[in-house]
Amino acid sequence: MLVITRKKGESILIGDNIEITVTKVEDGSVKLSIDAPREITILRKELYKEVEEENKMAAEFNLEVIKSLKK
Structure with a gap:
């Protein structure tokens, strides 16, 4: 895991096409903007x-329904 410090307006790059920018820091909260391809x-x-x-819950439920139909 990489831990870095960034200030408002500063960014990090992930690969060649993802940029994460700190847009606001206020009251213990950080707002980030993410520029990435739509896909x-x-x-x-x-x-x-x-x-x-x-x-997971839906899959478990469906198995029970199928088992009860089999009887």
Whole structure:
């Protein structure tokens, strides 16, 4: 893991085509802007985890429904 310090207006580059810029720092919160190609999916980690959990629960439920239909 890379840990770096950036100030408002400063950026980091990931590869050749993703740029993350610090746009605002206020009250313990940081606002970032992300410039990346449209084909790259960008999600907040907590949202990704929620979707992942819901998908797991849906898959488990579907298996139970299928098993009950078999009987």
